[in-house]
Amino acid sequence: MKHLKHSLSILFFFLLPLALLAQKTASDSQSKTTLTWPGIASWKAIPSSSSTKISPDGKWFAYLLARADEGDAELIVQSTADSIKKTFKLGATTSADMAFSDDGRFLAYKVSPTEKEKKAKKKDDNLVLISLADSTKSKEFTQVKSYAFNGKKSSHLAVLLAPEEGTKPTDPKGTNLLLYDLANQRTQNIGNVAEYAFNKPGTWLALTLDARNQAGNGLLIQNVTSGMMLPMDTDEASYEALKWTEEGDGLALVKGKKDKKYKEKMYSVLGVKNFAGTPALTTYDPKKDSLNFPENMTISPDRDPTWTDDLTRLLFGIRKTTLADTTKKKDNQDENPNGISETEQLARIKADTTLKTVEQMTKAIAKIKGDGKDKDKPEKPDMTIWNWQDKRLQSRQQVQESQDKKFSFLAMYDPAMQKFTQLADSILRLVSPAPKQRYALGTDIQPYELSTNLDGQDYADIYLTDLKTGERTRIMENFYLPNRNARPQPSPDGTKFLYWKEGSFMVFDMENKTSRNITENVPTSFVDTEDDHNVQKPPYDVMGWSSDSKYVLLSDGWDIWQVAAEDMPAVKSRKKSTPALPYRNLTQNGKRDKIRYQDRYQLDPDEKGIDLSQPLYVRTYGEWNKKSGVTRFDPKTNEAKILLWDDAAVRSLTKAKNADYFVYSSETFAKPTQYFGTLSKDLTNAHQISENAPDFKKYAWSAGARLVDYVSDKGDTLQGALFLPAGYEPGKKYPTVVYYYEKLSQTLHNFSNPSYGRTGWNPGMYTANGYAVFIPDIVYRYNDPGMSAVWCVLPGVKAAIATDIVDSSKMGIHGHSWGGYQTAFLITQTNMFKAAAAGAPLTDMISMYNLIYWNSGGANGSIFEASQGRLEAPWNNWEAYQRNSPIYHAKNVQTPLLMLHNDKDGAVDFTQGIEYFNALRRLKKPVALIQYKGENHGLAKLPNRKDYSVRMMEFFDHYLKGMPAPLWWSEGVPKLELDEHLEEKAFSH
Structure with missing residues (x-):
């Protein structure tokens, strides 16, 4: 008994600090302000990692602080070496258009009109140039369309001004271009510039001119160092689609001239090379090649032409033309048929x-x-013909009409041989050159297009084209593509490609036209067995080719494997000094320790393949503990070392272009994303270089997150993320909203930036307002997508209740789209929830199968059979469709339901929401349907996002917190009173 008292005393003293800490956290939270929906308008944060930039020399870090959805933004420029920080106004924007000069001496950024200026109809942006030596404004340009520094040279800034107000789309595209000398601070004005582009070294500037009446139109190139300008071609024509080679030693573009015979312009292709000496122009004009160039076609302006890497051939697209209407007008009466x-x-x-x-x-x-129509000509009907033999539904063709009109076939011109070769045609439409442009791969889906659009299973025939001769060979027939990782992926040297076949990775040698299995002897499987969609043996991710084209890096879902792409004797003969291995596991412990080595961080954006002589940095994720970090594989020691490993979401990792300075981001659900910088390749001694969400400390926020382990009713080991409310007190139970969408427990450490979401949902806003939020994982059984949610969600919720955080008498559920379907279905199977909100739910799987996914124009059937639906065709199993359709179990619903469904929903047809609403209404179940006119699958318009965010929380507040029911829910709003009701609820920042 004495020992027991002693043990209890030790336990008491151990638990006391934790209890005091919890009390202090609750006390601190209660002393802070609760963030409300109107308050979001003043919240500023970094929208995403794309809104940040590190200077090439690693000395400066720039990031955008923008309001959640409206209002003016700021650009923060922070020194990475000290506390120097400058703030610049950006106007009303949620994205940052900024660029550092390659030498890191300057920063240019666009300034949008402020909210006030937008209301005054101001449209054009200004451009500000900052000298980073003293962080002061160096120059400002007004009414700017675009800008660019001149690459590596970093001596000039080109600024293209916006067209004058009142300019019509049919007017010439040319406007003023200002070429600003960064050293001498002098400006050269070049008029009538339509397009401009510096080459990568920054030594040459290419310009196309487009003036009124085409006077002086042409292609100019300017030597940036000497200022010498050379007119390479001038004509009464349009010059379009400037394209430099990667190295900046070749330039290509197209030139278009009107031809009375055709409706469209007729184009030729121009190429310029020999920039180290005297630039030389190459022209290919199809009009002068009637023997080889196909009739009634022209070069396409919608595909950028380019030189091959060796500057021996020009690659470009060709497309069909339309003959002009040659019918002559009878007389002036056609223009004025009534004679008035x-x-x-x-x-x-x-x-x-x-x-x-x-x-x-x-x-x-x-x-x-009069309407000017020919009265003798019968009026055409406005209609569509749907035919069972259409490979693409008419709706799909309508969505892709613009794309189809711009489609072009790849072609090639060899100036030395003066030879034109058409590489793609109506038989083989899709042809893509491999690196180095020695070969090209063609993909023909036409024999399988109809069946693919019916059942969602992708097949293709693969062709190999020799780009020297134009010879085409079919090398694979009926090639199965279970996912994107199975597609052919050419090596950096362009001599072979990786592909997937029946559970193995293969390499095809394009020189010898031979194929070999490179993973058959690797002691792991690369089949993604966790993919529960109806596809056969899909592969895990391909990390990429090595830069020397000898190896590929592959993932087995856990570890990263380096696998030889050639047979071992060939590899050994090339690399005698180092023993070659057919394969090796670079990370070793992934599968053993349940650590996923996920995406490789590409620190050099210009890399051509993975340089295996350099360290590899990989995002690392703990499958069951949800930790994340960064691992580096060192090729010198052959060791993988975890550099960062924390109970946080470690996301982006970037490196300064010209310096060893690294920046990574980290966040938790209770702390906003911050960026950290370090000079260490081991990512040690990092210090915070951002101040994201500066108002965060003013508000009460979530006390953190818990990981909940559970087992589904079918025996699957799963997890859920449980987010604590602001002011959380141990032992106290809280109203809880359960949210889901397939697997989301990996979001345990994701910070939820306050915003007016497209679906009304924001977990951070709910925890800030006193709710717990639980997000369980769902895995799926074939032919039971709805029942799978029952088997996974309900056990997860019971496990969450067992934590003594969730109040089982005050639980609600919410999901949108596929999650909306799960919500609509769950309330037919259980009464454990007091309220449910479903956004854009599928409710009748039978009718939904045969409806159109209007955003893409395709049929839903293929989505059901090979993607998210996870069902076979309905006529093979009607019972499965009925068993998993909410509409067939509507009489079981006891849970009040709030639905969001918009009349222009292009993903889940509006009729799905109407069907369910009318069924529940007929059964006298409590239900409301919120419809925003003209909106699609989610809410795009800010007033609508604000409105629904508030309504959904009002709904949950009533049922889970006991607050008075809003009148729009308890009584509804008559149409004649709707305007007044909406005016009362509207709010602005």
């Missing part, structure tokens, strides 16, 4: 006192003049 003079028309309009607006006057003029 312009003077009479104006007199009639002036005398008509019923015309009050410009629109009415315009209609009156049109009526007097």
Whole structure:
């Protein structure tokens, strides 16, 4: 008994600090302000990692601080060596358009009109140039369209001004370009510039001119060092699609001229090279090649032309043309069929006192003049013909109409041989050159396109084209593509490609036309067995080719494997000094310790393949503990070392272009994303270089997150993320909203930036307002997508209740789209939730199968059979569709349901929401449907996002917190009173 008392005393003293800490956290939280939906408008934060930049010399870190959805933003420029920080106004924007000069001496950024200026109809952006030596404004340019520093040279800034106000789309594209000398601070003005581009070294500037009446149109190139400008081609034509080679030693573009015979311009392709000496122009004009160039076609302006890497051939697209209507107008009566003079028309309009607006006057003029149509020609119907043999649904063709019109076939011109070769055609439409442009791979989906669009299973025939001869060979037939990692992936040297076949990775040698299995002897499987979609043996991720094209890096879902792409004798003969291995596990402990070595950080954006002589940095994630970090594999020691490993979400990792300075981001659910910088390749001694969400400390926030382990009703080991409310006190139970969308427990450490979401949901706002939030994982069984949610969510919720954090009498559920479907279904199977909110839910799987996914124009059937639906065709198993459809179990619903479904939803047809609403209404179940006119699958308009965010929380507040029911829920809003109701609820920043 004495020992027991002693043990209890030790336990008491151990637990006391934790209890005191919890009390202090709760006390601190209670002393802070609760963030409300109107308060979000003043919240500033870094939108994403793309809103940050590190200077090439690693001395400066720039980031955007923008309001959540509206209001003016700021650009912060922080020294990475000390506390020097400058703040610059950016106007009303949520994205940062900024660039450092390559030498790190200057920063340029665009300034948008402020909210106030936008209301005054100001449209154009300004450009500010900052000298980073003293962080002061060096120069400002007004009414700017675009800008660019001149690459590595970093001596000039090109600024293209916006067209003058009132410019019509049909007017010439040319405007003023200002070439600003950064050293001498002098500006050269070049007029009528339509396009401009520096080469990568920054030694040459290419310009196309487009002037009124095409006077002086042409291609100019300017030597940036000497200032010498050379007119390479001038004509009464348009010059478009400038494209430098990667190394900046070749330039290509297209030139278009009007031709009365055709509706479109007829184009030729221009190429310039020999920039080290005297630049030389190459021209290929199809009009002068009637023997080889196909009739009624022209070069496409919609595909950028380019030189091959060796500057021996030009690659470009060609497309069909349309013959012009040569029917001549009979006489002036066609333009004025009623024979009424312009003077009479104006007199009639002036005398008509019923015309009050410009629109009415315009209609009156049109009526007097007549519609100008040929009265003898019958009017065409406006209709669509749907046919069972259409490879693509008519709706799909309508969505892709613009893309189809711009489609072009790849072609090639060899100046030395003066030879044109068409590489793609109506038989083989898709041809892509491999690196180095010695070979090209063609993909023909036409034999399988109809079946693919029916059942979602992707197949193709693969062709190999010799780009020297144009010879084409089919090398694979009926090639199966279970996911994107299975597609052919060429090596950096362009001589072979990696592909996936029946559970193995293969390498095809394009020189010898031979294939070999490179993973058959590797002691692991690369089949993604965790993928529960209806596809056969999908592969895990391909990390990429090595830069020497000898190896590929592959993932087995846990570890990263280096696998030889050639047979071992060939590898050994090339690399005698180092023993070659057919494969090796670079990370070793992934599968053993349940650590996933995920994405490789590409620290050099210009790399061509993975340099295996340099360290590899990889994002690392703990599958069951949810830790994350960065691991570095050192090729010198052959060791993988974890550099960062924390109970946090470690995300981006970048490196300064010209210096060993590294920047990474880290966040937790209770702390906003911050960026850290270090000179250490081991990422040690990092210090914080951002101040994200500066108002964060003013508000009560979540006390953190818990990981909940549980087992599904089918025996699957799963997890859920449980987020604690602000002011959390141990032992106290809280109202809880359960949210889900397949697997999301990996979001345990994700910070939820306050915003008006497209679905009304924001977990951070709910925890800030006193709710716990639980997000369980769902895994799926084939032919049971709805029941899978029951088997996974309910056990997860029970495990969350067992933590004594969740109040089982005050639980709600919410999901959107596929999550909306899970919500609509779950409430037919259980009454454990007091309220449910479903956004854009699928409710009748049978009718949904045969509806259109209007955003893409495709049928839903293929999504059901090979993607998210996880069902076979309905006529093979009607019972599965009924068993998993909310509509067939509507009579079981006892949970009040709030639905969001918009009339222009292009993913889940609006009729799905209407079906369920009417069924529940007929059964006298408590249900409301919120419909925002003209909105798609999510809410795009800010007023709508604000409105629904508030309504959904009001709904949950009523059922889970006992607050009064809002009238729009308890009584509804008559149509005649809706405007007044909306005005009362609207709010702004």
